[in-house]
Amino acid sequence: xxxxxxxxxxxxxxxxxxxxxxxxxxxxxxxxxxxxxxxxxxxxxxxxxxxxxxxxxxxxxxxxxxxxxxxxxxxxxxxxxxxxxxxxxxxxxxxxxxxxxxxxxxxxxxxxxxxxxxxxxxxxxxxxxxxxxxxxxxxxxxxxxxxxxxxxxxxxxxxxxxxxxxxxxxxxxxxxxxxxxxxxxxxxxxxxxxxxxxxxxxxxxxxxxxxxxxxxxxxxxxxxxxxxxxxxxxxxxxxxxxxxxxxxxxxxxxxxxxxxxxxxxxxxxxxxxxxxxxxxxxxxxxxxxxxxxxxxxxxxxxxxxxxxxxxxxxxxxxxxxxxxxxxxxxxxxxxxxxxxxxxxxxxxxxxxxxxxxxxxxxxxxxxxxxxxxxxxxxxxxxxxxxxxxxxxxxxxxxxxxxxxxxxxxxxxxxxxxxxxxxxxxxxxxxxxxxxxxxxxxxxxxx
Numbered sequence: 381x382x383x384x385x386x387x388x389x390x391x392x393x394x395x396x397x398x399x400x401x402x403x404x405x406x407x408x409x410x411x412x413x414x415x416x417x418x419x420x421x422x423x424x425x426x427x428x429x430x431x432x433x434x435x436x437x438x439x440x441x442x443x444x445x446x447x448x449x450x451x452x453x454x455x456x457x458x459x460x461x462x463x464x465x466x467x468x469x470x471x472x473x474x475x476x477x478x479x480x481x482x483x484x485x486x487x488x489x490x491x492x493x494x495x496x497x498x499x500x501x502x503x504x505x506x507x508x509x510x511x512x513x514x515x516x517x518x519x520x521x522x523x524x525x526x527x528x529x530x531x532x533x534x535x536x537x538x539x540x541x542x543x544x545x546x547x548x549x550x551x552x553x554x555x556x557x558x559x560x561x562x563x564x565x566x567x568x569x570x571x572x573x574x575x576x577x578x579x580x581x582x583x584x585x586x587x588x589x590x591x592x593x594x595x596x597x598x599x600x601x602x603x604x605x606x607x608x609x610x611x612x613x614x615x616x617x618x619x620x621x622x623x624x625x626x627x628x629x630x631x632x633x634x635x636x637x638x639x640x641x642x643x644x645x646x647x648x649x650x651x652x653x654x655x656x657x658x659x660x661x662x663x664x665x666x667x668x669x670x671x672x673x674x675x676x677x678x679x680x681x682x683x684x685x686x687x688x689x690x691x692x693x694x695x696x697x698x699x700x701x702x703x704x705x706x707x708x709x710x711x712x713x714x715x716x717x718x719x720x721x722x723x724x725x726x727x728x729x730x731x732x733x734x735x736x737x738x739x740x741x742x743x744x745x746x747x748x749x750x751x752x753x754x755x756x757x758x759x760x761x762x763x764x765x766x767x768x769x770x771x772x773x774x775x776x777x778x779x780x781x782x783x784x785x786x787x788x789x790x791x792x793x794x795x796x797x798x799x800x801x802x803x804x805x806x807x808x809x810x811x812x813x814x815x816x817x818x819x820x821x822x823x824x825x826x
Contacts, residue, residue, distance in 0.1 A: 381410070381413040381414065381415060381428065381572060381575050382414070382416060382575075385407065385415050385428050385431060386431075386632060388403070388635070389403065389431060389432055389435050390435075390813075392432075392435070393435045393438075393439060394540045396439070396771060397436055397439055397440070397526050397530055398530055398533065398535075398536055398539070399540075400432055400435055400436045400439070400526075401436070401523075401526065401527060401530065401536065401540060401810065401814075402540055402543040404429060404432040404433060404436065404523065404810070405433050405540055405543045405544055405547060405810065405811070406543050406546065406547055407428035407431075407595065408428075408429045408433055408547070408803040408804060409547050409550065409551050409591075409592050409602060409804075410427070410428045410429070410573070410592050411427065411429075411593045411594045411598060411803060412573055412574040412575075412590075412592060412593060412594045413427065413428055413572070413574065413576060413577055413592070414426060414427060414428075414572055414575045414576035415427070415428055415431040416431070417575070417576070418589060418700050423589070424508070424512070425576045427576070427803070429803045429807075430519060431515060433520065433523050434519065434521070435733045436519075436522065436523050436526055436751055437519055437522045437523075438511045438520055440525070440526055440742075443634065443768060446814050448529060449525070450530065451528075451529065452525050452528045453514075457528055457763065458761045459762070460529070460655050460756065460759040460763055461524075461525070463752060463755050463756045463759050464521060464524065464756055466752055467745075467749065467752035467753055467756060468517055468518060469522050470745060470748055470749055470752060471514070471517055471729045471744075471745050471749060471800075472514050472517070472518075472729070474713060474725070474728040474729050474744065474745050474746065474749065475510040475511070475513060475514045475728045475729040475730050475731075476510065476514075476726035476728070477728065478722070478725060478726060478727050478731065479504055479505060479507075479510060479727065479728045479731050480505035480506060481498055482504055482721075482722055482728075483503075483504055483506075484503045484504065484505075484612070485502060485503070485504040485718065485721070485722075485727060486501030486502070486504070486714070487501060487502055487504045487546075487718065487727055487731055487732040487743075488501065488502070488711050488714065488715075488732055488733050489502040489509075489732075489733070490509055490673060490730065490731075490732070490733035491507075491509055494708060494711045494733075494734075494735065495703070495704065495707050495709050497711075498706075498707045498710060498711075501714070503603070504727055504731055504732075504750075505612050506728075509730045509731075510728060510729065510730035510731060511730075512730065513730030513800065513801060514730070516800075516801040517729070517800065517801070519741065520801070520806045520809075522813070523704075523806065523810065524806070524809055524810065524813060525762040527809075527810045527813045527814050527817075528813050528814075528817055530814075531813055531814035531815075531816075531817030532817050535704050536814060537778070537814050537815065537817075540810065540811055540814050541811070544609065544811060548609075548610070548623065548627070549605040549623075550592070551591045551592055551593075551599075551602060551603075551606075552591075552623070552626045553629060554591045554592055554628060555590075555591035555599070555630045555633070556571070556626070556630070557589050558589045558591060559589050559630075559633060559770075559795075562589070569615075569783075573592055574594075576594070588633065588634055588635045588636070589630060589633045589634060590634060591630070596634045596636040596639075597636045597637075597638040597792075597796050597797060598797065598802075598804075599630075599634050599636065599639075600631055600634040600636035600639020600640070600642075600792075601638055601639060601641075601642065601788075601789060601793070601797060601804065602804055603627050603630060603631045603639060603643075604631070604642045604643045604646065604788045604789075604792055605785040605786070605788045605789045605792075605804065605808060606623075606627055606785070607624060607627050607628065607631070607643070607647075608646060608647070608650070608781070608784045608785045608788045609781045609782070609784070609785040610623045610624060610627070611624070611650075612777070612780050612781040612784055612785075613777060613778065613781035614777050631643065632649075633690075634825075637795075637796070638792055638795045638796040639792070639798065639810035641795055641796055642788055642790050642791045644794040645791060646784070646787060646788045646791055650784060658665075667757075679738065679754050691755040708734075708735035708796075709735070711733075711734040711735050711739075712734045712736050712739045714734065714741070714743075715732060715734035715739035715740065715742060715743035716734075716739060716742065718732060718742075718743040719739075719742040719743050719746065719747075722746065724746050724747040724748075725742055725746040725747075726741075726742065726744045726745050726746030726749065727743060727744060728744060728745075729742055729744050729745055729800070730744070732744055733798055733799075734798050735796055735798060736793075736795065736796065736798055737790075737793035737794050737797060737798050737799070737800075738750075738794055738800070739798065740798035740800070741753060757790075760812075763816050764779060764812075764816060766782055766816075767816040768780075778815045779812070779815045779816060780807065782811045782812040782815050783812060785808055785811070786805075786808040786809065786811075786812055789802075789804055789805055789808050790805070793805065
């Protein structure tokens with residue numbers, strides 16, 4: 381894929397960050413692809429998203445002045461970005477110090493599968509995986525700085541929003557084609573969508589779809605945040621209905637417990653706030669809540685027509701008794717043990733990979749890292765509340781859509797995506813910060 385993305389990325393670099401940020405959103409779903417593959421000294425692949433992040437970072441380093449770097453640290457965004465920097469600095473320190481301090485401790489090496497390490501944990505040593513996680517973290521921090529800096533432009537907000545919709549359309553279309561490959565035996569361009577040397581090279585007898593992603597759990601997490609965004613964001617009714625139907629069908633076909641559980645929990649909470657709570661006299665029913673109910677009925681109908689109960693039983697209940705579930709539970713328990721054995725410090729960013737994002741944070745960046753990450757979320761919620769009070773109803777609706785989609789991503793990660801470098805996490809942060817930034821420009825009216 382490098383032959384396509386490298387020239388496109390360089391052209392966007394020449395045009396400016398205003399074009400690079402939407403490009404980062406667009407390519408973030410190409411998680412099975414690679415722009416560059418290296419085999420020495422360790423096998424490494426550069427994903428399209430982080431290639432674009434590198435382009436953004438180089439442009440910032442070359443053209444930004446001191447005031448551009450300091451601007452996000454002031455005003456309403458100051459607390460959020462300062463806490464983000466504190467978390468990043470602590471994570472960096474942990475990645476370079478703790479693998480030496482706790483060398484030899486048994487960990488689940490991120491470069492080796494969980495199933496392969498169930499009985500034989502890997503001794504902890506510092507490696508390039510620690511360095512790469514630090515680089516990814518700082519690249520994402522720089523991208524968030526640029527999102528805040530350029531989010532003040534109304535055109536940027538519209539451009540990123542439209543790109544997110546197009547991203548969903550691409551993922552759904554390729555997912556439908558992938559389903560056709562399973563059903564009718566059509567050829568699939570593995571070399572294009574799975575050019576990452578660690579990705580699949582053949583189906584291997586599987587029948588679960590995952591579109592442009594490297595595994596079904598990541599695909600289902602994207603569908604959850606896309607469904608939430610579509611339900612809440614204002615738009616053409618027939619387009620939203622079609623998007624819900626297709627995304628709901630593909631969520632079923634993914635057969636990923638991560639997406640099923642996250643979708644049920646987030647949508648249940650959303651309906652309680654927007655529909656059922658107002659029925660008890662606490663506020664009025666929101667249109668987005670009614671549309672969510674219609675969306676659920678559409679998805680449930682599609683689910684039942686696709687042998688939904690059989691799928692639920694296989695994915696949510698029978699899966700509990702499998703070796704895979706046992707291995708992942710053991711990995712999370714080992715992560716808790718690492719947290720306790722290191723006195724709450726963790727073994728360093730990039731040193732351990734369990735099955736859940738919470739146990740990942742506990743076992744790598746420790747109690748202080750978890751505290752700082754939660755404080756970032758707290759500062760973000762304050763920014764959201766303040767911005768929403770200053771915005772027009774349309775702009776506030778964009779913030780609500782981004783907020784719920786980001787919440788869906790976090791919940792999916794807590795279930796089964798133990799990766800701080802998860803591209804969709806940072807993409808939803810980009811979308812949300814750009815929406816919040818518009819509060820500085822848009823007067824409040826109804």
